[in-house]
Structures are given as structure tokens and as C-alpha cells.
Amino acid sequence: MDTRTPPPERSPWLPFESRRRARDEKREAVLRTAVQLFLEQGYHRATLNEVADRLNITKPALYNYFRSKEDILFECWTIGQERVEDRIAEIAAADESGLVTLQMLVRAYAAIMASTFGASLVRFNVADLSEPNQKATLAGKRRIDRAFRNAIKQGIADGSVKPCDVKLTAFAILGALNWIGHWYKPGGELSPEQIANDFASRLTADIAKRPAKKPAEKKATKPVRKK
Amino acid sequence: MDTRTPPPERSPWLPFESRRRARDEKREAVLRTAVQLFLEQGYHRATLNEVADRLNITKPALYNYFRSKEDILFECWTIGQERVEDRIAEIAAADESGLVTLQMLVRAYAAIMASTFGASLVRFNVADLSEPNQKATLAGKRRIDRAFRNAIKQGIADGSVKPCDVKLTAFAILGALNWIGHWYKPGGELSPEQIANDFASRLTADIAKRPAKKPAEKKATKPVRKK
Numbered sequence: 001m002d003t004r005t006p007p008p009e010r011s012p013w014l015p016f017e018s019r020r021r022a023r024d025e026k027r028e029a030v031l032r033t034a035v036q037l038f039l040e041q042g043y044h045r046a047t048l049n050e051v052a053d054r055l056n057i058t059k060p061a062l063y064n065y066f067r068s069k070e071d072i073l074f075e076c077w078t079i080g081q082e083r084v085e086d087r088i089a090e091i092a093a094a095d096e097s098g099l100v101t102l103q104m105l106v107r108a109y110a111a112i113m114a115s116t117f118g119a120s121l122v123r124f125n126v127a128d129l130s131e132p133n134q135k136a137t138l139a140g141k142r143r144i145d146r147a148f149r150n151a152i153k154q155g156i157a158d159g160s161v162k163p164c165d166v167k168l169t170a171f172a173i174l175g176a177l178n179w180i181g182h183w184y185k186p187g188g189e190l191s192p193e194q195i196a197n198d199f200a201s202r203l204t205a206d207i208a209k210r211p212a213k214k215p216a217e218k219k220a221t222k223p224v225r226k227k
Numbered sequence: 228m229d230t231r232t233p234p235p236e237r238s239p240w241l242p243f244e245s246r247r248r249a250r251d252e253k254r255e256a257v258l259r260t261a262v263q264l265f266l267e268q269g270y271h272r273a274t275l276n277e278v279a280d281r282l283n284i285t286k287p288a289l290y291n292y293f294r295s296k297e298d299i300l301f302e303c304w305t306i307g308q309e310r311v312e313d314r315i316a317e318i319a320a321a322d323e324s325g326l327v328t329l330q331m332l333v334r335a336y337a338a339i340m341a342s343t344f345g346a347s348l349v350r351f352n353v354a355d356l357s358e359p360n361q362k363a364t365l366a367g368k369r370r371i372d373r374a375f376r377n378a379i380k381q382g383i384a385d386g387s388v389k390p391c392d393v394k395l396t397a398f399a400i401l402g403a404l405n406w407i408g409h410w411y412k413p414g415g416e417l418s419p420e421q422i423a424n425d426f427a428s429r430l431t432a433d434i435a436k437r438p439a440k441k442p443a444e445k446k447a448t449k450p451v452r453k454k
Contacts, residue, residue: 042354044271125352127269165425168417171410172403172429179402190395198392202399205433 027065029055035076035120043073043124073124074133080117081140084109088147098155099208102173105151107200109144109177114192119181145170152207162207173203254292256282262303262347270300270351300351301360307344308367311336315374325382326435329400332378334427336371336404341419346408372397379434389434400430 014022033054037046048069052059066072087108091101112118126134148170155161180195190198241249260281264273275296279286293299314335318328339345353361375397382388407422417425 042352044352045354125269125271127272168422168425168429171406172426175403175406175409176399177402178406179398182402183398195395198395199399202395202433206429 023065030062030065031072031075031079032116034072035116038073038076039116039119039123043069043128048072070128070130070133074129074136076117076120077124077129077137077140080112080115080119080121081137083112083115083118084121084144085140087112088144092147097160098151098153098158099160099204102148102151102155102161103200103204105148106173106177106203107196109174110180110196110199111192113177113180114184114186114195119184122178122181145174148174155207160209161204162209164207169207176203250292257289257292258299258302258306259343261299262343265300265303266343266346266350270296270355275299297355297357297360301356301363303344303347304351304356304364304367307339307342307346307348308364310339310342310345311348311371312367314339315371319374324387325378325380325385326387326431329375329378329382329388330427330431332375333400333404333430334423336401337407337423337426338419340404340407341411341413341422346411349405349408372401375401382434387436388431389436391434396434403430 013019030051034046034048034051037051037054040046048062049059051072052062066075088105091104091108094101094104096104113122126137129137149166152161152164152166152169156163156166177199180199184192184195240246257278261273261275261278264278264281267273275286275289278299279289293302315332318331318335321328321331323331340349353364356364376393379388379391379393379396383390383393404426407426411419411422
């Protein structure tokens with residue numbers, strides 16, 4: 001029924017740019033499906049066969065995108081970690097007081113923990129990664145720890161946070177946040193935003209200095225951005 | 228000088244009671260070694276061969292005490308869980324106010340998290356257990372959750388705790404506590420008792436009602452030794 005003159009012979013291959021994009025999309029689809037399955041069944045029980053099944057492809061086809069199951073696990077972790085680090089960088093750039101920085105960190109991290117890739121930061125076992133990848137995750141954890149500790153230190157210095165044990169305070173806050181990755185179920189009674197807002201005030205309430213009080217002289221301490 | 232008649236021929240077997248005790252001790256030694264190795268290397272990487280090696284026995288000898296690797300994992304979890312439940316029962320019997328009960332729970336749970344069997348409650352993956360054992364661990368988690376929630380509810384009712392979202396409050400507290408099982412290293416700068424005492428006041432500071440005295444801020448968290 002189509003009476004137009006036939007177009008020049010069409011290549012069965014997509015143009016390069018579209019191919020790259022299609023490849024990225026497919027790669028991401030593999031990761032999304034895999035992380036979901038790993039979270040549901042545990043990394044060791046979940047099989048790449050099932051990942052492939054859910055995507056209507058064969059298991060060997062997965063190896064176009066990833067070298068191994070461990071490679072997929074590490075990529076899932078990387079996506080979660082990058083999201084956190086992007087937000088840390090944004091928040092540092094906002095250049096707020098230590099307390100406000102800390103609250104922004106709590107809010108951002110809580111929301112990420114309530115996402116699938118975010119949960120992958122805390123639900124999988126580092127021991128299942130290769131040694132270089134284990135090192136990368138430990139370094140990543142340390143960068144997150146440092147961001148929280150720096151905000152607390154800055155808050156103590158600028159008078160927005162009460163003097164406290166910086167390390168224990170960061171552990172207590174991060175623990176409460178990491179637990180979200182374990183208990184949060186999408187579609188529950190609270191949205192990630194509600195949880196994030198609640199935690200931002202809840203987890204800093206005991207160390208926040210009341211603004212009503214006479215503020216100590218405000219030092220213009222900039223967040224120490226290391227590395 | 229001993230003129231007693233010689234004793235009846237000595238059995239090469241220990242008396243029943245001693246045998247039972249020896250067996251229990253051996254069983255516990257297997258568990259202690261296994262949980263240590265599982266924590267160091269991850270459950271999947273750790274092998275029963277290495278557990279046996281560390282105990283100077285053969286792998287088949289392990290099967291005198293446990294049916295399977297999974298059986299050992301579940302037993303480790305059970306020991307941690309029983310310790311928590313014993314403390315919950317003791318604390319409930321003390322019949323204190325909601326706030327004091329909550330603080331006692333935090334203190335007890337924190338100290339257990341800093342122990343090897345306690346860490347096994349949060350460091351292993353429930354998905355690695357058989358289905359009945361998974362159910363048992365989930366029921367156990369729920370009992371712990373319930374103890375914390377009940378203390379908070381009781382505190383709101385008796386006026387020792389500020390009105391708050393009971394569920395989120397319990398999640399925040401338990402998250403901070405569970406994280407101890409991940410970061411605590413024996414022989415670190417803080418003892419389990421110091422951490423437990425610090426967390427008992429830290430994690431309840433924002434919901435504790437101040438004694439009618441004076442609304443001025445009271446130092447709720449004593450900074451423990453710093454680095």
C-alpha cells in the first residue's frame with residue numbers, strides 16, 4: 001500500500017550515535033534488572049540466567065555489556081556511590097553553615113538510600129567483590145564518612161553544632177541513614193522525600209545549637225574540601 | 228599409703244555428663260571460629276575446610292556438630308538473637324519508664340552489636356538461609372523492633388518521651404545501633420561499654436522530655452574520649 005519510491009537501501013545498522021545510545025540504554029537496563037534481582041534474592045542466589053530471562057535475552061548476550069556477575073554488582077554499587085558523591089559536591093558548593101550542610105547531606109543521602117541503586121551501597125557484601133573493587137568501595141565509604149565528619153567539624157567551628165565526638169556522631173547518623181536501605185519499601189506510607197525531611201531534622205536535633213541562643217562569634221570557616 | 232582397693236576398670240569414655248559438656252564446648256568452639264571467619268571473609272568465601280583447619284580437625288568432623296554450613300550460619304545468628312532477647316526480657320522486667328526502658332534497650336543492644344555473635348545479626352545475608360530459617364530471623368527482627376517501639380509508645384503514654392512517629396523513631400535508633408556491627412573493631416579506642424553509654428543518651432536526646440526543672444539546654448551527649 002505504500003506507494004512512495006523506496007528509500008536508498010537502509011543500513012541494517014543504526015547510525016553510530018544511536019548505536020552508542022542504544023548500547024548505554026541496554027547496559028543500564030541490565031543493571032536495573034540485576035540490582036532489583038540481587039536485592040530480592042540476594043546476590044548469590046540470583047542468577048544471570050534470570051536477569052537475562054527478565055530482559056528477554058540470552059545469558060551470553062549479557063556478556064556484551066559486562067564481563068561477569070561481579071562486574072555487574074560493582075557497577076550497581078558505583079551508580080549509587082556516584083549519586084551520593086554528586087550530591088556531596090553540590091552541597092559543598094552551596095557553602096552553608098556546618099549544621100545546614102549536615103542537614104542537606106542527611107536529606108540527600110536518605111533519599112538516595114530509598115532508591116534501588118542507593119540501597120545497593122548497603123545491602124551487598126563487599127567480600128563478594130574482587131580486591132581492587134573492594135578497595136574502591138572502601139575508599140568510597142571513607143569519602144562519604146569524611147563529608148559527614150567535615151560538616152560536623154565545620155558546625156562545631158562555626159557555632160551551629162554543639163561540641164560532640166565527631167566520629168561517633170557521624171557513625172550514629174550514617175547508621176540511621178544506611179538502615180533506610182534495608183527497611184524502605186517503595187510504595188510504603190512515607191515517600192523518600194518525607195523520610196529525608198524527617199531524618200534531616202531528627203538526626204541533627206540533639207547536636208543542633210538553638211538559634212535563639214546567643215550565637216558564638218561566627219567564624220567564616222569554609223568546608224575543608226580534601227582530596 | 229593408699230590402701231584402698233583399686234578402682235573398677237576405668238572406662239575409656241567420659242561419664243555422660245562430662246561428654247555432654249565436652250560436646251557443647253566443641254560445638255561452641257566451632258561456632259566461634261566459624262562466625263569469626265564468616266565476618267572476616269564473607270560467608271560465601273569462607274570455607275568449612277578453613278574452619279576445620281583452624282580447629283585442628285577434619286571437615287567431616289564438623290558434621291558431628293552441624294548438618295551444613297547454612298546450619299552454622301543460622302546458629303551464629305541464633306546466639307546473637309537470644310542474647311538480645313534475654314536482655315529485652317530482663318529490661319521489661321525492670322518495669323521502668325518508657326524513656327529509661329528505651330535507654331536500657333539501646334545500651335544493651337549497642338553492647339551486643341559490638342560482640343562477634345551480635346554482629347552476625349546484621350552482617351550476614353538473610354537470603355543465604357533456608358526458608359524456615361529466614362522466617363525465624365524475620366520474626367526475630369520483628370520482636371526486636373517491637374521491643375523498641377513499645378518502649379517509645381510507653382514513653383509517650385507516661386510522658387517521658389515527646390510525641391513522635393514511633394515507627395520512624397525506632398528505625399532511626401535501630402539503624403544507628405545496627406551500624407555498630409559494621410564499624411566496631413575490637414580493641415579500638417572506645418570500649419563496647421563506652422559506645423553503649425554514649426549511644427544510650429545520644430539516640431534518645433531528641434525525644435527525651437526534660438525533667439520539669441528548667442527548659443534550658445542540657446548537655447545530652449557526653450563526648451567520649453576523642454582521638
